[in-house]
Amino acid sequence: DTEVTQTPKHLVMGMTNKKSLKCEQHMGHRAMYWYKQKAKKPPELMFVYSYEKLSINESVPSRFSPECPNSSLLNLHLHALQPEDSALYLCASSRAPAQGGEKLFFGSGTQLSVL
Amino acid sequence: DAKTTQPPSMDCAEGRAANLPCNHSTISGNEYVYWYRQIHSQGPQYIIHGLKNNETNEMASLIITEDRKSSTLILPHATLRDTAVYYCIVSGSGGGADGLTFGKGTHLIIQP
Numbered sequence: 001d002t003e004v005t006q007t008p009k010h011l012v013m014g015m016t017n018k019k020s021l022k023c024e025q026h027m028g029h030r031a032m033y034w035y036k037q038k039a040k041k042p043p044e045l046m047f048v049y050s051y052e053k054l055s056i057n058e059s060v061p062s063r064f065s066p067e068c069p070n071s072s073l074l075n076l077h078l079h080a081l082q083p084e085d086s087a088l089y090l091c092a093s094s095r096a097p098a099q100g101g102e103k104l105f106f107g108s109g110t111q112l113s114v115l
Numbered sequence: 116d117a118k119t120t121q122p123p124s125m126d127c128a129e130g131r132a133a134n135l136p137c138n139h140s141t142i143s144g145n146e147y148v149y150w151y152r153q154i155h156s157q158g159p160q161y162i163i164h165g166l167k168n169n170e171t172n173e174m175a176s177l178i179i180t181e182d183r184k185s186s187t188l189i190l191p192h193a194t195l196r197d198t199a200v201y202y203c204i205v206s207g208s209g210g211g212a213d214g215l216t217f218g219k220g221t222h223l224i225i226q227p
Contacts, residue, residue: 004158033214042202042217043159056214090158101147101166104215106158 006091006107021110023074023091032074035090081114118205124222133190137203140184150188152199193225
């Protein structure tokens with residue numbers, strides 16, 4: 001199983017809503033990532049979790065709140081988003097943190113629209 | 116600040132080899148070169164990576180110059196399904212595990 005599964009695939013939310021994105025992998029990977037991708041732009045790193053602990057936060061606004069309840073699961077909680085937060089949100093995982101030559105496996109993303 | 120430079124777009128005829136160049140003149144000794152691609156509206160897909168030596172797998176070949184300042188990704192027999200944005204990424208001692216920083220990439224269009 002070399003799959004990273006993201007749900008939902010599409011999400012429409014209002015600026016006052018609270019929603020969550022979910023990411024799951026069963027490859028035994030101990031590093032997980034959230035990326036944000038605007039249309040026609042490259043993915044941008046948001047957060048990195050290593051062994052279920054947040055290791056990198058790329059100055060992301062607090063309206064995005066990541067959570068890693070266990071080694072297989074990664075959530076991104078959304079609250080009071082702005083229309084400019086509309087984007088494709090990508091989750092990825094890799095075998096181990098802080099190892100050279102690690103490959104990242106990406107999910108197919110959640111397309112988020114904020115109205 | 117971009118660590119890699121790639122042409123914004125390239126065309127290649129179906130069945131021919133696609134050669135995608137990447138300049139990474141500021142690469143340091145412990146940094147790997149990674150290639151990923153992203154087909155429209157999908158997540159990026161790992162292709163290949165290398166440190167110093169040339170590498171080959173079932174998808175592609177990676178040729179790294181001796182001074183490591185540039186590399187070329189070779190898709191030996193391009194098909195229409197290879198149309199995608201190809202990202203060349205240089206990543207440090209943490210490898211991909213620190214999170215990869217994507218540049219603008221090359222949009223490769225395979226022509227029938």
